[in-house]
Amino acid sequence: MSPHDHEHGDDHGHDHVYGDDDLLAEVFEGGPPDDYEILEIALRELLFDKGVITPAELRAKIVEWDGKTPENGARIVAHAWVDPAYKQRLKDDFYSAAAELDIDTAGPQLVAVESTDDVHHVFCCTLCSCYPRAVLGIPPEWYKSKEYRSRIVVDPRSVLSEFGTTLPDHTDVRVIDNTAESRYFVIPKRPEGTEGLSEEELAKLVTRDSIIGVTEALKP
Amino acid sequence: MSEAETNRGQHDIGGLNVDSLIDRSEHRLSLSERRVDAMMNLLFAPDRKIFNIDEMRRAIETLPSDLYENYNYYERWTLAMEKLLIGKGIMTADEITAKVADVRARLKEAGVSA
Numbered sequence: 001m002s003p004h005d006h007e008h009g010d011d012h013g014h015d016h017v018y019g020d021d022d023l024l025a026e027v028f029e030g031g032p033p034d035d036y037e038i039l040e041i042a043l044r045e046l047l048f049d050k051g052v053i054t055p056a057e058l059r060a061k062i063v064e065w066d067g068k069t070p071e072n073g074a075r076i077v078a079h080a081w082v083d084p085a086y087k088q089r090l091k092d093d094f095y096s097a098a099a100e101l102d103i104d105t106a107g108p109q110l111v112a113v114e115s116t117d118d119v120h121h122v123f124c125c126t127l128c129s130c131y132p133r134a135v136l137g138i139p140p141e142w143y144k145s146k147e148y149r150s151r152i153v154v155d156p157r158s159v160l161s162e163f164g165t166t167l168p169d170h171t172d173v174r175v176i177d178n179t180a181e182s183r184y185f186v187i188p189k190r191p192e193g194t195e196g197l198s199e200e201e202l203a204k205l206v207t208r209d210s211i212i213g214v215t216e217a218l219k220p
Numbered sequence: 221m222s223e224a225e226t227n228r229g230q231h232d233i234g235g236l237n238v239d240s241l242i243d244r245s246e247h248r249l250s251l252s253e254r255r256v257d258a259m260m261n262l263l264f265a266p267d268r269k270i271f272n273i274d275e276m277r278r279a280i281e282t283l284p285s286d287l288y289e290n291y292n293y294y295e296r297w298t299l300a301m302e303k304l305l306i307g308k309g310i311m312t313a314d315e316i317t318a319k320v321a322d323v324r325a326r327l328k329e330a331g332v333s334a
Contacts, residue, residue, distance in 0.1 A: 023251070023254075023255075024255070025251065026327065026330075026332060027251055028250075028252070028332065029250050029251075032332065033252075033327060033332065036252075036291075036294070036295045036298050036299075037250075037252045038320055038323050038324060038327070039298050039299075039302065039316075039320060040252050040255060040256050040259075040298055041323045042316055042319040042320045042322075042323050043259070043298070043301060043302060043305065043311075043316065043319075044255065044259060045319060045323070046305075046311045046315060046316065046319055047259070047305075047310075047311075050310065050311065052263075052270065052310060053259065053262050053263070053268075057262060058255065058258055058259060058262065061258035061259075061261060061262050062254050062255065062258045064258075065254070065257065065258060065261075066254075124234075126232070126233060126234025126235075127231050127232060127234070127277070127281075128231060128277060128280065128281075129293070138249065138257060140246060140247075141243070141245070141246070141247045141293075142242050142243060142244050142245075144293050145242060145243065146233060146238060147238055147240050147241065147242045147243070148242050149233050149234060150233045150234060150235060150236040150237075150238040151238055151242075153234045153235050154234075154235045159242065162241060162242055162244070163244070177234065180273050180274060180277060
């Protein structure tokens with residue numbers, strides 16, 4: 001397949017544009033390979049040559065990350081919305097609660113915090129890019145940006161407004177900074193007018209950004 | 221910049237006075253970036269004991285400031301990974317230089333690189 005064949009689609013991490021056999025292909029987007037793409041190939045081949053990691057392990061890890069998408073986080077939120085006992089279990093022990101929905105969150109500890117009328121939570125990683133990857137996948141570019149990391153902790157309302165989010169004055173905004181060992185997960189406020197919706201319909205209202213806390217859940 | 225700010229590590233930017241807007245556009249990761257991400261995650265996995273996540277953070281945070289400032293996220297990861305693999309004795313700088321030359325020659329032969 002030529003690089004041209006890959007130009008369209010794959011806006012979602014779970015779409016496998018490249019077949020598994022092609023995950024190690026020397027396919028370069030946007031022109032000839034740059035120094036970093038070449039360094040990636042060199043380090044990878046040396047790791048394979050030395051038996052530190054195997055091609056099969058690397059392919060499996062890429063596929064594993066492709067499968068960790070915000071849809072997992074959305075399922076967890078929707079279930080917490082409809083089942084208050086589950087929501088409490090999620091706050092008490094995220095790993096076990098996620099396992100109830102067959103979602104594996106092995107790795108850094110995840111901590112659920114709930115947004116309400118009184119308090120809105122939003123998380124960040126001021127130092128780099130720690131993120132609840134197990135349930136949201138690889139973080140978006142803006143989350144890792146200097147602008148987001150520096151501004152969110154001092155002027156969260158202006159950052160939220162850039163994301164189109166305006167909260168009432170009486171709502172406290174709490175910004176939480178992730179660490180390498182512990183990452184947050186926001187249970188957004190359940191939107192009004194969603195009483196009759198099924199859990200699947202509710203999950204569609206829960207976006208990646210609403211779990212980070214830069215937006216609220218979508219309105220039905 | 222205040223004295224307190226100048227004493228920070230280059231990565232420690234929470235609360236700094238940055239007034240530019242956030243670029244919220246979504247970027248699809250390239251295949252090369254996905255591989256760097258997966259390799260790094262394999263290497264710092266606790267069961268492999270090559271290096272741990274704090275050593276990885278440290279390697280990124282202590283990159284020369286021009287690299288930290290001007291290179292993108294996965295470029296920083298690639299440089300940090302190189303530094304760690306050399307530092308841990310997994311491979312030498314000479315081996316990497318030789319392999320890079322091999323890869324360049326191979327890609328040129330294949331007509332992939334300019």
